[in-house]
Amino acid sequence: LVKLAGFLLTSLAAWYLGYFFAALIPKEIITASIADLQDIGKKPVLRAPVPKRQKCDHWSPCSPGNYAYRILSGGGRAKLAKICFEDELLISEEKGNVGRGINIAIVNYKTGKVKSTEFFDMWGGDHSEEMMTFIQNAPEGSLLLMVTHDDGSSRLKNDAKKLVEELGSKEIWNMKFRSSWAFLAAKGFKLPDNIQKEKINHSDKTKNRYNGWPAEIQIEGCIPRDLI
Template identity: 75%
Template sequence: MKLTRHLSIAALQEIGKKPVLRAPAPRRQKCGLWAPCPPGNFVYRILSGGGKQRRPKICFEDEEFINEGNYEAESGIIIAIVNYKTGKLISTKFFEMWARDHSGEMMDFIRKAPEGTLLLMATQDDGSTRLKDGAKKLVEELGSKEIKNIKFRSSWVFIAAKGFTLPHNIQKEKINHSDQTKNRYKGWPAEIQIEGCIPRDLI
């Protein structure tokens, strides 16, 4: 009787235990987005530099055109030009804006970008000190609302289309101004990012 009673109690205890449910690991999405883009869309993610060590990242359709492994840490603006029809990289170039003035080269690079391309831009450290008004105006003509507000060590990211219009409801631009007293990197800018989905049938 005692053995039977012991077994019954043990069986009841097992029944009372709740099964441990383990959620499956989240599936990695393109460019590290939390949710996948709908079919028929391109994926993009642009991350500015932050501090001395965190360098810009420009990702498109899960290809990191710019990352910490292929980009030298300097102070300025980096631009990637992408073919909108194919989603393939055409060219990338960095423009120093602290030690030297490369505003003219940056303007030439933007003007030579073919129609039907996307331009993805990000700052590293300082992209404003030697950035001339002509270059700012050219970026503003691409749709930037913040390039005219860029300051010393502002973190800035931007995506633009040349020859067509991007949807109004996607993240196109973000800016963050460095605070010498409160910034987590002690005067260096904190990184910011934009990400989202771009329909493939805009042109």
């Protein structure tokens, strides 16, 4: 009986003290404390931030005062070439202006806007002189972005190769049947030495991903806007 009486007395005292302090402490504090205790058992959900997409799908952004470019050659029959400049597709399957042969986009360097695009089929016809005229008509202060899809060499004449060489190409004379080739040139000014300007591939290094055709290649980078 003594123990029972002591237990009841202690319980009554605890209840009274709890009631007393509850009356003194604001309700908002009590509610927040209960919520904090409920959150203790919850595991935090960690979510990696979604990476920000960069211009022309670069891995890292170009610094302010630079143009972004990406030139991707074709791969096999179905994977068509693409030319992107400042996050705008200048030549692509989506735009419906890419074709077999050598694809060329001319961009006004000062404005960064495309002036004209064209492709020249070097397998199905004699378009070498047309390509020369297209390049020669590009105004001074132009960027020329060139890329192949399928074959760009079979009917490419030497005078056209010489013209592209004068723009700075080191690989135009090495182009073979269905070589993958990408090239960036400037007319009337000089591009920096430390940016990607040209790449070529003659063989399928992907174990016949494209049934013996050379695998696609790409060049990309950032061009300063204050070269002229």
